Amino acid sequence: MALHVRLFTEGSISMTFKSYHTSILFRVTVITITAIALAWFIVKETYYLALLPALILLLLVYEFFRYMGKRFEVMDDFFEAVKYRDFSRNYLEENKTKDIRRLYKGFNTVNRTIREMNSEKEVQYLYLQKILEMIDIGILAYNTQSGKTLWINESFQEMLDVPGFKNINFLKSRNKHVYDLLFDNHYSEPSTIDIKIRKENLKVLISHSMFRIEESYCKLLVVHNIEDTINKTESEAWKKLLSVMTHEIMNSIAPISSLANTLKIQVQENLENPSKVLELQDFDAGLSSIGKRSEGLMKFAKTYRSLNKITHLNKEKIEIQTLFRDLEQLMKPSIDKTSVRLQFELKDNRIEVEADTYLLEQVLINLILNAIEACEEVSGAEVRVYARRKTDGKTEVAVADNGPGISQEIIDQIFIPFFTTKKQGSGIGLSLSKQIMTLHGGKIQINSLAGEGTSVVLSF
Numbered sequence: 001m002a003l004h005v006r007l008f009t010e011g012s013i014s015m016t017f018k019s020y021h022t023s024i025l026f027r028v029t030v031i032t033i034t035a036i037a038l039a040w041f042i043v044k045e046t047y048y049l050a051l052l053p054a055l056i057l058l059l060l061v062y063e064f065f066r067y068m069g070k071r072f073e074v075m076d077d078f079f080e081a082v083k084y085r086d087f088s089r090n091y092l093e094e095n096k097t098k099d100i101r102r103l104y105k106g107f108n109t110v111n112r113t114i115r116e117m118n119s120e121k122e123v124q125y126l127y128l129q130k131i132l133e134m135i136d137i138g139i140l141a142y143n144t145q146s147g148k149t150l151w152i153n154e155s156f157q158e159m160l161d162v163p164g165f166k167n168i169n170f171l172k173s174r175n176k177h178v179y180d181l182l183f184d185n186h187y188s189e190p191s192t193i194d195i196k197i198r199k200e201n202l203k204v205l206i207s208h209s210m211f212r213i214e215e216s217y218c219k220l221l222v223v224h225n226i227e228d229t230i231n232k233t234e235s236e237a238w239k240k241l242l243s244v245m246t247h248e249i250m251n252s253i254a255p256i257s258s259l260a261n262t263l264k265i266q267v268q269e270n271l272e273n274p275s276k277v278l279e280l281q282d283f284d285a286g287l288s289s290i291g292k293r294s295e296g297l298m299k300f301a302k303t304y305r306s307l308n309k310i311t312h313l314n315k316e317k318i319e320i321q322t323l324f325r326d327l328e329q330l331m332k333p334s335i336d337k338t339s340v341r342l343q344f345e346l347k348d349n350r351i352e353v354e355a356d357t358y359l360l361e362q363v364l365i366n367l368i369l370n371a372i373e374a375c376e377e378v379s380g381a382e383v384r385v386y387a388r389r390k391t392d393g394k395t396e397v398a399v400a401d402n403g404p405g406i407s408q409e410i411i412d413q414i415f416i417p418f419f420t421t422k423k424q425g426s427g428i429g430l431s432l433s434k435q436i437m438t439l440h441g442g443k444i445q446i447n448s449l450a451g452e453g454t455s456v457v458l459s460f
Helices: 002-043 045-084 097-134 153-158 169-174 176-183 228-271 278-305 320-335 356-374 429-439
Strands: 139-143 149-152 191-197 200-213 216-225 316-319 341-346 352-355 382-389 393-402 443-450 453-459
Touching: 002 153, 002 200, 002 320, 045 097, 097 191, 139 153, 153 191, 153 216, 169 176, 176 191, 228 278, 228 320, 228 356, 278 320, 278 352, 316 320, 316 356, 320 341, 320 356, 352 356, 352 393, 356 393, 356 429, 356 453, 429 443
Parallel strands: 341 382
Antiparallel strands: 139 149, 139 216, 191 200, 200 216, 316 352, 382 393, 393 453, 443 453
């Protein structure tokens, strides 16, 4: 709209001055012809005939200067108003000559257009001002040389417990500590600082931005109170932490409880029927799995408590064949309760990885349980756990299922802590698995296609 108005204004002015150009050119042409005629009579020495063109020339020159003087007077009046930015005047077009009427019409168009543009700018300014006043972020703009306040919102005043002020030096006399923090430091990047207001420490996020208005340099200061946000986040974090620990512990206890119950049933059957032979080898293997997983669970709890502080892992050479055998023994009672088929595949029995046994077991248990849950309702559900050595020397251990897959809309979010699509999930399993792989110097990747399944690859 502004562009349309500007083009209309320029067109009106152009037409007005084009009309004047034609009118002036006509008068100059007549004066020139008369002067040539006068000169010709003088050259011919017919002075009595030169009197008429001389008189006409004088009248034409007088009329021309009067014409130009009147128009310049009108234009001087208009430009004087422009100088003082007075666009409220309306030039009366009635009872004026045709050219003056056109000139007045052009001036009125200019004044009306500028008034409309100023009105639009004022509306936009008020609209922006209302928006900035409604947000709960403190905003202050000031001149860096004079300290003059250009704009300040109520949130800034309430946050710092100050009234509206016209110069930042007011804040220096009222609270020098706050003044030094806000104006004596430059925060090109958002920074967290503590400000003491009303004898209380307030944690705020602050940032600066420089800009220029004509020849003056100004600074925009943005202050956001994050005290309440931090407190709320900490409270939520504690709740989620309890949920996470419960979830992870239950993931490990469930197979232990199931295996222990299976062994108990075998013992009871043997007590009730002494003639029945108790498979001591299976019994010993089950107890070993329970003991080993219990020890791993204890270590996991300690590791999780200080995961971000771990600098050393208890790495050792792990035979994938042994790792798969232990996992199969541990997961068998749980998998028997479902319709899912669990397969462990290993083409090369010599494959080894250097890792922390208990943490790696925890990662694989999480991935297997996720895969089982994902494809439980799929006909012919299958979960494959396999390992391979790539041509570049890296070892990969993967868990793949033929479930419904993961939506591409959320696949980038599944490693975010506490993000979950499960009703009972904590959203920490994959996040924790990623952290464990990072500690090992490896990585975890997810490949998924809708309707074809998902594979999670651990790369060492």
